[in-house]
Amino acid sequence: MxxxxxxxxxxxxxxxxxxxxxxxxxxxxxxxxxxxxxxxxxxxxxxxxxxxxxxxxxxxxxxxxxxxxxxxxxxxxxxxxxxxxxxxxxxxxxxxxxxxxxxxxxxxxxxxxLPVAALTAWYGLRKAGPLLGRTVLVTGAGGGVGRMAVQLAAGAGARVVAWTGSPGRGQGLAGLGAEVVSTYEQAEGGASDVVFDSVGGEVLTRAFVTLRPGGAAVVYGNTTRSALVLPADWGRARPGVCLHHLFLFDEIGRQDPAADLATLLRLCADGRLDxxxxxxxxxxxxxxxxxxxxxxxxxxxxxxxxx
Missing domain, CATH: 3.90.180.10 (Medium-chain alcohol dehydrogenases, catalytic domain)
Structure with a gap:
């Protein structure tokens, strides 16, 4: 072959x-x-x-x-x-x-x-718990995983804030369900309950600061190849906050990827996931x-x- x-x-x-x-x-x-x-x-x-x-x-x-x-x-x-x-x-x-x-x-x-991008978004958002009525901040929202996460979070009833590296990368995100589309420099969107991050470095630090007490940060990448630096009051100012890391090929060993991929494909067929x-x-x-x-x-x- x-x-x-x-x-x-x-x-x-x-x-x-x-x-x-x-x-x-x-x-x-x-x-x-x-x-x-x-x-x-x-x-x-x-x-x-x-x-x-x-x-x-x-x-x-x-x-x-x-x-x-x-x-x-x-x-x-x-x-x-x-x-x-x-x-x-x-x-x-x-x-x-x-x-x-x-x-x-x-x-x-x-x-x-769908498989890598949608399953990464699916499992990452699942780690954050129920999303209905919560604010989800997605960094790297212009990429494949980010665009899946915006749609899945919005479909679950979340208010979605999308951050990208440039205005051009944010094109189309409002139509996918993002209420706020911002660049990293602008960092608009206010407080969040969930951060879903692939960028790392200063962007993750900025996003982490938006978390409310009891919130969750889910990290699945580090495109900047930078060390994670949390603010000095990272825990005291945000009691109950959780930090999760997701690596897809490790995570699927604890999940049912066949059933989850079938669900994502059905969402696609129903027009609920692009x-x-x-x-x-x-x-x-x-x-x-x-x-x-x-x-x-x-x-x-x-x-x-x-x-």
């Missing part, structure tokens, strides 16, 4: 290569891949991985061989799933515990955009699309289509 591998020449150094078809474990389905989405974390891995490394987490395609243990969907079922890596290939073996059937009204491109596919490109020549993602010139998800 054909797959994409790294060349060792930075985040955009990818080339096609031949690899053996995967041999599924008894609890895995063999999926013919139709679309994959790209996450910034994969670009970071591509930049430091040796030549020949296979990447890819988000996939959508069709089951060609059902799991041997009888679990999971039958052949011919369209599915989306979460791979451990190696998802940028014509075929991938996916644990049935990490895949879900795609509703008929959801495209492969939309489905491929996967925010901002750019599609052929996997034959993905470099330009990846450069736009790396340069934050894309508000939403980048999806590669297999030909």
């Amino acid at each position: 054909k797959t994409l591998i790294t060349t060792g020449e930075g985040p955009f150094g990818l080339r096609h290569a031949q690899a053996p078809d995967p041999v599924p474990a008894p609890d895995e389905a063999l999926v013919r891949v139709r679309a994959v989405s790209v996450n910034r974390g994969e670009l970071a891995l591509a930049a430091v991985s040796p030549a020949g490394t296979r990447l890819g987490w988000d996939v959508a395609g069709t089951v060609v061989e059902a799991a041997a243990d009888g679990s999971g969907p039958p052949p011919g079922t369209r599915v989306a799933g979460l791979a451990d890596g190696g998802g940028w290939a014509e075929h991938v073996a996916l644990p049935v515990s990490r895949l879900a059937e795609i509703p008929g009204t959801v495209t492969d491109e939309q489905a491929a955009a 996967p925010q596919v901002a750019l599609t490109s052929s996997w034959d020549d993905p470099a330009e699309a990846l450069k736009r993602l790396e340069g934050r010139a894309v508000n939403g998800k980048v999806v590669l289509l297999l030909t």
Whole structure:
């Protein structure tokens, strides 16, 4: 089968290569891949991985061989799933515990955009507890996860404040449910009950200061690669505040990702969750699309289509 591998020449150094078809474990389905989405974390891995490394987490395609243990969907079922890596290939073996059937009204491109971004937002907001009537501040709101979080929080009855690095990154967020859209410098929106952060550094410090007593900060990234610095009165001024860290591939071991992904796909089918596919490109020549993602010139998800 054909797959994409790294060349060792930075985040955009990818080339096609031949690899053996995967041999599924008894609890895995063999999926013919139709679309994959790209996450910034994969670009970071591509930049430091040796030549020949296979990447890819988000996939959508069709089951060609059902799991041997009888679990999971039958052949011919369209599915989306979460791979451990190696998802940028014509075929991938996916644990049935990490895949879900795609509703008929959801495209492969939309489905491929959901697993990492939507599950990260889903689990992160779940850590914060009930959201009805609370204010949720989302930093990095212009990216794939941030745009999912804005929608899910608003759908759960929260007042949503969205912070982005520039006005351009905030485009479309009001339409997704954000009551306030602000840049980090402006830091508008007032007090919050929940902070959902991917930026780290000074932005997280600024966001943390907005928390009310009993609030929660959920951190799933640190794009600034900065040390966390909390205000000196971080606890005394905000009694009961909690700080959580979320790493998706650790979190799914305590969750039911197949059921949760199925729920997210249903929300998409019902028009209650927009996967925010901002750019599609052929996997034959993905470099330009990846450069736009790396340069934050894309508000939403980048999806590669297999030909």
